[in-house]
Structure formats: structure tokens, C-alpha cells
Amino acid sequence: MTLFENVPDRKGTRSVKWDLVHSLYGSEDVLPMWVADMDFPTPNAVTEALVSRAEHGVFGYTYTDTALHKTISNWVQDRHNWQIKPSWLIYSPGVVTTLHIAVQALTNVDDGILIQTPVYPPFYDLVSSHDRKLVTNPLKLVNNRYEIDFEDFEAKLKQGVKVFILCNPHNPVGRVWSKPELAKMAALCKKHDVTIFSDEIHADLIFDGNFHIPIASLSDEINEQTITCMSPTKTFNLAGLQASYAVIADKNIREKINDFLKKQGLTMLNTMGITALDAAYQHGKPWLEKLLSVLETNKQLVIDAFKDRQEISIVPPEGTYLLWMDCRKLGLTHDDLKNFMQEKAKVGLNDGKSFGEEGEGFMRMNIACPTVTVKEGIKRILTAINS
Numbered sequence: 001m002t003l004f005e006n007v008p009d010r011k012g013t014r015s016v017k018w019d020l021v022h023s024l025y026g027s028e029d030v031l032p033m034w035v036a037d038m039d040f041p042t043p044n045a046v047t048e049a050l051v052s053r054a055e056h057g058v059f060g061y062t063y064t065d066t067a068l069h070k071t072i073s074n075w076v077q078d079r080h081n082w083q084i085k086p087s088w089l090i091y092s093p094g095v096v097t098t099l100h101i102a103v104q105a106l107t108n109v110d111d112g113i114l115i116q117t118p119v120y121p122p123f124y125d126l127v128s129s130h131d132r133k134l135v136t137n138p139l140k141l142v143n144n145r146y147e148i149d150f151e152d153f154e155a156k157l158k159q160g161v162k163v164f165i166l167c168n169p170h171n172p173v174g175r176v177w178s179k180p181e182l183a184k185m186a187a188l189c190k191k192h193d194v195t196i197f198s199d200e201i202h203a204d205l206i207f208d209g210n211f212h213i214p215i216a217s218l219s220d221e222i223n224e225q226t227i228t229c230m231s232p233t234k235t236f237n238l239a240g241l242q243a244s245y246a247v248i249a250d251k252n253i254r255e256k257i258n259d260f261l262k263k264q265g266l267t268m269l270n271t272m273g274i275t276a277l278d279a280a281y282q283h284g285k286p287w288l289e290k291l292l293s294v295l296e297t298n299k300q301l302v303i304d305a306f307k308d309r310q311e312i313s314i315v316p317p318e319g320t321y322l323l324w325m326d327c328r329k330l331g332l333t334h335d336d337l338k339n340f341m342q343e344k345a346k347v348g349l350n351d352g353k354s355f356g357e358e359g360e361g362f363m364r365m366n367i368a369c370p371t372v373t374v375k376e377g378i379k380r381i382l383t384a385i386n387s
């Protein structure tokens, strides 16, 4: 496992996670376990493809061809058992970009957009920055696992909601929504004529015993009213290369999105992003299997470390490499909790409240780092609690 143990020093690489530690956490000795990228190098095959492309030395305009469409559809079929048509694909630099474009292309000012909170913070910006109406369906924490309040879900859909942004697997609560849950959400969206934007960026990062199901794969009808955003960037640690795609079966929706992308001048991906996407999906599978076993180890370590502790309990994730930590029993105000993690434990976590008010008393930990780093993070938190 040296591949996932001896990782390069990321300091001095303009790394958001490592080089912004001081400005965000006020001290250089805080261990960064926050923003959702990994400390692991991407598969060798991806690096080799990038080096080879770099050695070519000419970086002119590059297009996404049928071979790339095929590579993507093979990946989606192989990993998610969903047969997509190459013509359904559109490309964009990132999932957040696609979501912003989709909100603008398919909704109007004051239209309701439903999200399930606590959730990935940019979902809130998607609503507020375009003057849409925020409608929330808070998730319920039942026996340390999050569930959907379907009664509330339907009641909220009736409040002028045009779009439901699904996060599956869910960041930060780690749920991989089951087939019955997805079918129920889909049926309600169909009943109330609500378009689904399904953010499935974490779809390949699934823990043992769980299965990711793209909501659009449930039926042709659901497929026709869904935009599915996917990307190799979380799976293969390529976020800095900015290459993602969306699967949109409905021609009318696809044309509206494509028109909007064109109006922003977003008609092409960058050369290196395309190269990495192609190589990752063609050759990255064995690496991904190893990654998943490291993440499984790391996840279990954290869960076990806090199993017998009163103060913090970990919400066991079914997918993603993000752990949602319930710190409410520490008995601190939220600001004191943040200070405790940053100043006493010296661990840089994501503030639970940035995911919505339901995140009060919670923190999010990124475990996509060497196991020794996870152990160090645990040690720092336990030492701070004990003292």
C-alpha cells in the first residue's frame, strides 16, 4: 500500500488544502482534513498520459470526440449499471458550473429550488446568487443515520418548487440513497413536475455493502426529467484539472443547457482535463479498488476511535471520503467547537454550520489521506478532549 502511504508534500503547490492552512486556521501547525480533495497521487496511468501529452508541447484547442464519449459511457455502464447514449453527454469544467448553468437555463427568478440539508454549501449559493427561492427538506438523524422526511419532501415540492437538487451520495451526511428512497423521491418529483438535478460526483466512492444507483437509471420517465452530473475529479483526485460531464437524456433540456453554456463561452474543456479524464476511466479501475480499501480502513479507524467516547460520535458513511462528526455532546457552543478543533486539537475540519443550520454542533473530516495522517488527526482530537 505504499502508493497510499508515501504521499508527496503538497505544500508549495498552491494547494487549497495545505497552503491556505495559516490563513484559514490561524496557524501553520493545524493538520488540514477539510476541503474535498485527496492527498493521494492520481493513478500512474493518468500521470503518464499527462506527461506524454505535456511532452508533445502543443496545447491548442482540443475537442471531446466520440472515443471519449464511449470511454465515459463504458465507465458509467461498468460502475453504475446504467446504459447511457453518447448523445446525452455534455461537458463542463465542473459540477458546480453545470449546476449554475442549469439553474439559469431552466428556472426563473423566484422559482423554488429544493435541497436536503445539511448539504454541500455551494447548493445554497446556487439558489441565492440567481435570486431563486430556497426551499429545504431537512434530513432526519435517526439512530445515527440520516433519513428523508418524505411527508415534508412532498409538502415542500408544492411550494413553487421547479427543481430538486439531489446529492447522491450525500455530502456531508454520507448516505448512498437506496432504490426505494430514490424511487419515492423520483415519483414525487414526477407527480409535481419537478426537474431533478442529481449531483453524483461521489458516485464511485462507495463503501462495502452499499450500491450507488443513478436516479435517472430508474426509468425512462425519470431519465427524461433528470440532469445527472458526474466527474472523475473526486474519484481520481483531479479537481485542479477541471473536467466534468453531465448526462441529459431529454433533448429539450440538453439544448437549453448547451445554449447557455455557449452564451458563457464554455464550449470546450482544457486539454489536460480531457487527457486525464480519458486515462482515468480507461486505466484507473485497479487503483480505485485499492483506494476504496484504504478509505474503508481509515473510516473504520475513526469510527472505532470514537465508539466508546461520549463526546463525539461518527455518523457512519455509506459513501464519499467525508465523515460527519456529531460533536454536540462536547457541550460547546458552535464557535467554541470550532475554536476547540482548530486551536486546541490543531485539526483543520470543515465547520458543520457551513452546510446549513442543521450542522450546528457538527464538523466534517476528510479521510482521503494516508492512514498515519488519520491516526494523527484522531490522536490530536482525543488528546484535546482528554485534557
Ligand SMILES: Cc1ncc(COP(=O)(O)O)c(C=O)c1O
Pocket (backbone or CB within 6 Å): 036, 093, 094, 095, 096, 097, 120, 167, 171, 199, 201, 231, 233, 239, 244
Ligand atoms: C457534492 C459535491 N458537488 C460538487 C463538488 C465540486 O464539484 P466541481 O469541482 O466539479 O465543481 C463537490 C466537491 O466537494 C461536492 O462535494
